[in-house]
Amino acid sequence: MTPWAHIPQLAFSGITMGAIYALVGLGFVTIARASQIINFAQGEFVMLGGMITFFLLKGVGLPYPLAALLAVLLVVIIGFLVHIMVVYPLRKASVPILLIATLGASIFISNTTALVFGTLPKALPAFWGNQPLQIRGIFVTPQSLFVLGATFLLLISLYLLSHRTVTGKAMEASSTDPLGADLSGISRNLMAFLAFGVSAGMGAIAGIFITPIFYTSYHAGTLVGLKGFIAAVLGGWGKNSGAILGGLVLGTVESLSVAFIPSGYKDAVAFVILLLILNFRPKGILGSPFIDSRRW
């Protein structure tokens, strides 16, 4: 059997993983577009989404849709709190200091989760149907289709937010031209505050969609967050479409690499790709609004 025969199935599995990375990457980008902050607590929002839904579903006994909705709301509030308690007091500090602060918030959130919900991993039931569908020899779970759908819908709603609403435009303006934004009467702190809410909500939605496929535990946020960040940088730091493309490329390449090399090196592939692309195209695949392209 040649490696080529596995390609379709591997590609599909890669696209599913890629969509997940993309969802997390989108969260990074949303905050970066509004405030230039790299929020390393993004992975924790994903973890919290799954964790809180699990608690509301199994611990409190709410119906699934209600539990999921409530979890998203709670995570949005946590996102706001992260901004109020961590980012806002440091608003005059430089970006690297904020980055370390969000890293601290991330460690705080994950350890608090361990205390509150315990350290054993937890899984959610699938939304609908456990049986895989067979399409032209490829096995597909309904849940991975949901993940793809969610990614698509979130991308569209983000596009509408940033291109069709004043708030979205103001959010973007406060990052691309801080002085201009100030002069136009945009409150940059308010925009960063809103961005944290939006990105926490997206993280939570991602967490709820992917937990039925994998599982979640208090330290699951770190790896997911890192891969999402790589996806966002790979596609072009600061672009929604870049995060989506970067995520899909990362997931697919990771998955396809298994056909040709032993699976032990799967995780290394992501970093090799990142280094290669950043060496030859530092602004990412689609280019980044934050990196002056004339310099490269």
Add this chain to the structure above:
Amino acid sequence: MKGKKWMAYLISFLPLISIVWAPSSSWAGKAPYKIGVNLELTGPWAEVTKTVKRAMVMEMERINAMGGVDGHPLELVIEDNGFDLVRAAANMTKFARDKEIIVVVGPFEDNLQATTRAIAEREEITNIIICPSNPMLRALKQRWSWNIAHNDIVVSQKLVDLCSARGYRKVLVFHAAHPLAQSLAEYFKQFGEEKGIKVIVSKETHKPTDIDMTPQLIKLKPIMEREKVDAFYACTSGPPGPIVCKNMRTLGIKIPIIATHAFGFHFIIDLGGEAMEGVEFGAGKTVVPYQLDENDPLRPIVIDFDKRMMTHYRTGADQISGLAHDTVWLLSDALRRCRAKVTRVNLRDALENTKGFKGCMGIYTYSPTDHDGLTKSDLVFIRIEGGKFKRIKFPGYE
């Protein structure tokens, strides 16, 4: 005025002081035997080690309520190592230097064990390891460290029995990339081939942190179809176990799955859901307390322990708490047997003389050359059915 305040303080503290003094006064002056406990109470294993701690404390209290060991109470000195190598080593050294501590239990994680075992050897203090033993460490034949759990050889032998009983002729092994899983795979191949089973050990592996095994399984699927394997051995532990089962069923692979004793925990079924149905493995007897044979000598011990866990902590016995139970009782048994004088050397010699000690995980027999106490007859076959563990029996294989 000041004097009155003083008196008020003193009076309010009096009951507190008497509470603190009460337990020690009832022991008529006999010094307690101190057991150091060095566990990962925080970090990824927190929930598992909490079970260990709970079970050990419960059993210690029970032994003390029954009069202790020859009148000496047991005392646990519990230290958290936070899943950190340096702190684990520091705790171990601290315990070893404390003359009152006669034995150290823990830690859990592989590389932390390796360090504390080396310290135990140097400082000459018994170190009891609860988690399954690392084969490379075991090969060192250290005189001061002990394994309580079933080791990889025993588990592999039991699983080969399962395959023979089920009539599997060809088995594909998909193992995790860590020493214990690798050694489980190798022993399974060795013992399996002795029984005429063809064992294919996959070149693909997975890491304990992997959250998706689909790519590896896609690559293995054609091998399974071409070789027509009868069973798939998920040679792994922790969350990757249910992930492998889920991914297998997602890819439409329907062959039976056999697994390691690490699948014998309820959280594994919770994680895997429907995909876990029909998975079979050999595991310790505490997984199915009420399904043991009526004439099983361990049955009363296991059921009694399960009931006590239920009343104290509202969770039944599992393999981890079973091992913690056995650790405390093995120690109290050995302490009782070194009547002359309880020293670290005497305790070790007494432990090495343990013969046919009945715990709830099995019947322990140690010797100066064998610090793994259990055999394959201490395992039972388990099948996951309807989201529960069900004991299965095969004539001739137990």
